[in-house]
Amino acid sequence: MPLLHSLLYRAPKIALNKIPVSPVSLFLAPWVVPISSPVIADGAVAICDGRIISVGGAASLQAQFAQSRVENCQGVLLPGLVNAHIHLELSAYRHIPQPTPDQSFCDWIRSLLQLRQTGEISVDDTSEAAHQMLEQQCNSGIILLLDIGNTIPVSPATMQSPGEITFLLELLGPDAKSEEQVLARINSLPDSVSATAHAPYSTTAGIMTALKKRAERLAHIFSLHVAESADEVELLRTGQGCFREFLEERGAWDGRFPRPGKLTQGAVDYLADLGLLDANLLCVHCVQVSKPEVKLLARNGCKICLCPGSNRFLGVGVAPLEMMLNHGLLPAIGTDSMASNEALDLWREMQLLREDHPGVSPAQILAMATLGGAQALGRQQDFGTLAPSRKASLLNVNSPALERAKDAEQLVDILTGGGQPEKLCWISEDGYSKV
Ligand SMILES: [Zn+2]
Incomplete structure (x- = not known):
C-alpha cells in the first residue's frame, strides 16, 4: 500500500x-x-x-x-468519518423524482427549483429536517461535515460533540446582470460568513474569482461543484446543450460560452484558465474529467470530493477514481443532499465506491472516508x-x-x-x- x-x-x-x-x-x-x-x-x-x-x-x-x-x-x-459535501437545507427535499433515462441533468434542476419556488416546504420544515439530518450524521460516525447552503440558516445547526460542522454560503449568478448584484452582496457580507461559489455553469468567472479571493483572505476552503455532468462540459466547450436552453428559459443566457478565442477542454481546464486551481480549492464530483485535467488537479494540489450516491441517482456517470489515485490524489467522500441521493450515509457511499471501482482497495476507500475528508477540509492535523x-x-x-x-x-x-x-x-x- x-x-x-x-x-x-x-x-x-x-x-x-x-x-x-x-x-x-x-x-x-x-x-x-x-x-x-x-x-x-x-x-x-x-x-x-x-x-x-x-x-x-x-x-x-x-x-x-x-x-x-x-x-x-x-x-x-x-x-471518525468525514462527510465533505452535504446540503443540510435540502434535507426535506426527498421527493424530487430521479431523472428517467430520457431526462437530462437540467430536468432535475428544474424539478428542484420548482419545489423550492412553490413554498410547499416551509422554513420550519427545512430547519427541522436539517437539524434531524445533522443528528443522524453524528450518530453514524461523522466527525467533520462541510455544509453548503444558499441561505444562511435562521437557527444555525451545531453538531453534538465530538463532531464539527463548517457552513459555506453558496452564491451563484450566470450572467452580467446577476453578477453585479452578487458582487455587491459579496462586498456586504460580514467576515463571519464564509462563502463559496456554486458551479462554473451557474456562476460567472467574475463571481468565482471574487469569492475565491475572499476565501483566501478569510483562510477557508473554496468548494464548488465541478464537472458533475457531460451537459456542463458541453456548455463550457460549445455554449450548447440543455444548460443553454435552461439559461435561455430563465432569461439568464448572455452568450458567454464558448469563450471567444479560447478552446475549453472541460470544467477543470476552464478553472485553470481562470487561475483558480490551488490547494485551497475543493472540486466536488469531478465525474467528467479527462486525464490531462486530473494531472492539472494533482499538480496544483487541489482537493477532490466524490459523491457516488448522488452521481448514480442523477445518472451522470462514474468519476475516474483509479486515475485520481494513480496521480497521488486521495479524494474525500460526500453524500450531497436528499434531493439527489436516496440516503445520506457515508457507509453506503463507501459500498457504492466498492461496487463502482472493484479495482480500488478497500483500504484506500476507508482512507478516503477519513484522511481524504480531513485533508479536503484542511483538518488533517486534528482528524482523519x-x-x-x-x-x-x-x-x-x-x-x-x-x-x-x-x-x-x-x-x-x-x-x-x-x-x-x-x-x-x-x-x-x-x-x-x-x-
Ligand atoms: Zn452539491
Whole structure:
C-alpha cells in the first residue's frame, strides 16, 4: 500500500519520549485501524490532555503506560468519518423524482427549483429536517461535515460533540446582470460568513474569482461543484446543450460560452484558465474529467470530493477514481443532499465506491472516508487518522460480521462493504459517549 505508507511519512511527529504530566487513558480493542499505518490486531490508543499520544500493540502500550486508566473496547477503533459535501437545507427535499433515462441533468434542476419556488416546504420544515439530518450524521460516525447552503440558516445547526460542522454560503449568478448584484452582496457580507461559489455553469468567472479571493483572505476552503455532468462540459466547450436552453428559459443566457478565442477542454481546464486551481480549492464530483485535467488537479494540489450516491441517482456517470489515485490524489467522500441521493450515509457511499471501482482497495476507500475528508477540509492535523497529536475522538464500531473477521484484510473489507455497523459509539478521554 504505497499510498498509505507515503501518507504515514507525511504525518507530523511528536516527541514520543516526552513523559506526559496528566493521567493517560488507554483504550484497548481487538482491532485498531489508524489509517496512516497498518491495522493493528489487539491494539491500543493512548490519550492524554485531549490528544492521542501513542498508537500500537496493547501489550507494549500497557507496559509503556503502566499507570494509565485502562478501558477495554469491543470491535474496532478508528478515526471518525468525514462527510465533505452535504446540503443540510435540502434535507426535506426527498421527493424530487430521479431523472428517467430520457431526462437530462437540467430536468432535475428544474424539478428542484420548482419545489423550492412553490413554498410547499416551509422554513420550519427545512430547519427541522436539517437539524434531524445533522443528528443522524453524528450518530453514524461523522466527525467533520462541510455544509453548503444558499441561505444562511435562521437557527444555525451545531453538531453534538465530538463532531464539527463548517457552513459555506453558496452564491451563484450566470450572467452580467446577476453578477453585479452578487458582487455587491459579496462586498456586504460580514467576515463571519464564509462563502463559496456554486458551479462554473451557474456562476460567472467574475463571481468565482471574487469569492475565491475572499476565501483566501478569510483562510477557508473554496468548494464548488465541478464537472458533475457531460451537459456542463458541453456548455463550457460549445455554449450548447440543455444548460443553454435552461439559461435561455430563465432569461439568464448572455452568450458567454464558448469563450471567444479560447478552446475549453472541460470544467477543470476552464478553472485553470481562470487561475483558480490551488490547494485551497475543493472540486466536488469531478465525474467528467479527462486525464490531462486530473494531472492539472494533482499538480496544483487541489482537493477532490466524490459523491457516488448522488452521481448514480442523477445518472451522470462514474468519476475516474483509479486515475485520481494513480496521480497521488486521495479524494474525500460526500453524500450531497436528499434531493439527489436516496440516503445520506457515508457507509453506503463507501459500498457504492466498492461496487463502482472493484479495482480500488478497500483500504484506500476507508482512507478516503477519513484522511481524504480531513485533508479536503484542511483538518488533517486534528482528524482523519489515529496518530500522535490528533484529537482524542475515536470511533468505536462493532457488529457480528466484524467480530468474525479473521485478519486485517477481511476487517477493512467489512468496514467498507458491509454498511453502517450495528454498534457505534464515540470515545473521548472521559470514556464512552452515547450516540
Ligand atoms: Zn452539491
